[in-house]
Amino acid sequence: MQLIITDTWLAKTRAFHLNGWSLAIFFLTAAFALMLASALMYHWIFLKGAREGWPIIGSLVRLVVKDEFAQRDKYLRENIEVLARRMGEMQAQLLQLESLGERVSTLAGVPVPDVKSKPGSGGLLVQSHDLSLEELGNIMDSVEGGAKTKVDWLTVVESRLLEQKIKKMMIPTQQPISLGNLGSPFGWRIDPITGQSALHTGLDFSAVIGTPIQAAAGGVVVVQEFHAQYGNMVEIDHGNDLVSRYAHASRVFVKKGDLIKRGQKIAEVGTSGRSTGAHLHFEVMVNGVPQDPLRFLNAGSRLAAVK
Ligand SMILES: [Zn+2]
Numbered sequence: 429m430q431l432i433i434t435d436t437w438l439a440k441t442r443a444f445h446l447n448g449w450s451l452a453i454f455f456l457t458a459a460f461a462l463m464l465a466s467a468l469m470y471h472w473i474f475l476k477g478a479r480e481g482w483p484i485i486g487s488l489v490r491l492v493v494k495d496e497f498a499q500r501d502k503y504l505r506e507n508i509e510v511l512a513r514r515m516g517e518m519q520a521q522l523l524q525l526e527s528l529g530e531r532v533s534t535l536a537g538v539p540v541p542d543v544k545s546k547p548g549s550g551g552l553l554v555q556s557h558d559l560s561l562e563e564l565g566n567i568m569d570s571v572e573g574g575a576k577t578k579v580d581w582l583t584v585v586e587s588r589l590l591e592q593k594i595k596k597m598m599i600p601t602q603q604p605i606s607l608g609n610l611g612s613p614f615g616w617r618i619d620p621i622t623g624q625s626a627l628h629t630g631l632d633f634s635a636v637i638g639t640p641i642q643a644a645a646g647g648v649v650v651v652q653e654f655h656a657q658y659g660n661m662v663e664i665d666h667g668n669d670l671v672s673r674y675a676h677a678s679r680v681f682v683k684k685g686d687l688i689k690r691g692q693k694i695a696e697v698g699t700s701g702r703s704t705g706a707h708l709h710f711e712v713m714v715n716g717v718p719q720d721p722l723r724f725l726n727a728g729s730r731l732a733a734v735k
Contacts, residue, residue, distance in 0.1 A: 437507050475492055505558065512559045513566055522574055536588045541581050591731050595690065598666035600644030600721070601728025602691055604674060604710050608633035610705055614720040620704050629718035630673065630711035631725075636707045637678050639697040643670050644710070644724070649686040649694075658709065659701020672721075673711035676703045 446454070477485030480596040531538050552683035559567075587661035594601060611632035643664055650671070662682060665671050678698025688694060699706045712721040 437537070439475040449664060458639060478541055507562055508559055508561060508652070512564055512567075515571060517563065518571055519567075522571060522578070526578065527584070531576060532586050534584045534685050536592070538585045538588050541577075560712060587731060594728075594731070597647075597668060598647050599670060599724065600664075600666060600672040600688070600712050600725075601667075601724050601731070602642065602644045603725060603728070604641055604644050604672075605633045605635055605639060605697070605708055606642070607639055608635035608697075608708065614718070614722060614729060619703060626716075630675075630709050632699075632703065632707050633722040634707045635697045635700055639708075640693045641677060641695040641708055642676050643688045643690060643692045644712070644721075645670075646690045649671075649682045649684050649690055652680060652684045657702045659703060660695065660698060661701070664694075665686055671713045671716075673709075673713065675709040675711070676700050676707060678706075689716045 459694070473487060476482075478489045482485075534538050584707035611634045612628050614628060614631055616625055617628045618624065645666045646672075647664040647666040649662060650665045651661065651673075653661065655661050658673070659668070660677040660680050661673060661675040662677070662680055663671055663673045674695060676698055677700060680695040682688060682694045695708055697708050703709075710721050712719045712724050
């Protein structure tokens with residue numbers, strides 16, 4: 429194909445020789461440009477019409493928006509239904525948890541509190557009308573509140589069970605002296621007699637001579653003797669490789685092999701052995717290794733606080 433353009437401005441006749449391929453590309457480009465132009469035009473007119481509320485376009489837009497709203501509403505409603513169903517399941521599980529908690533509570537000897545779910549609050553599953561978001565929110569709030577009170581209650585049950593376990597395991601958590609000031613702590617210190625740095629393997633309670641010394645936990649007396657360093661001392665084996673030691677006593681009321689109850693008076697404070705004044709030297713050993721007794725005593729007072 430040959431295209432001849434004659435123009436006075438060009439001053440001469442120009443001839444374009446077009447073969448089949450160039451022709452196809454030319455038409456394709458033209459068609460694309462036309463499509464782009466009409467799309468832009470349509471978009472512009474439609475937007476302008478929608479914005480200014482032109483008769484036909486305006487109602488069309490309203491129809492589309494309404495349909496979209498209806499669909500969104502339906503979607504929301506379906507979601508609320510699913511959520512409501514799941515909330516109902518959660519409520520049922522919470523009720524199961526509650527009765528389980530009651531049984532555990534009875535075993536632990538903790539009275540069941542009066543915070544049980546109101547009867548009928550589990551009736552969500554048989555609700556006939558559609559739930560509103562607000563109603564669902566209220567139900568969620570009540571489930572959340574119920575869960576919170578149950579957590580509080582079960583925490584009390586747990587601490588009670590832990591306390592019972594500690595008593596049973598005979599862990600030395602009870603203060604060996606009820607009236608006494610805490611003296612030297614566990615750890616490295618300047619020895620009051622030699623003046624050199626030495627590991628203090630226990631905890632000192634300064635108290636007047638004759639102050640009762642109580643067993644920090646139940647157990648069996650394994651040592652009761654006069655020791656050059658510890659003076660009159662008692663060692664109680666609590667099982668589980670736990671041993672507590674009470675030193676510098678003035679009087680001792682137990683002997684080797686005696687079965688001791690937690691809190692039982694075993695001796696009286698003195699200053700026997702290697703001591704600079706009336707005090708109780710209290711040690712706790714695990715597998716024969718001295719531990720900081722304060723850790724055990726603190727665990728005991730924390731438990732008492734929870735109680
Ligand atoms: Zn000491």
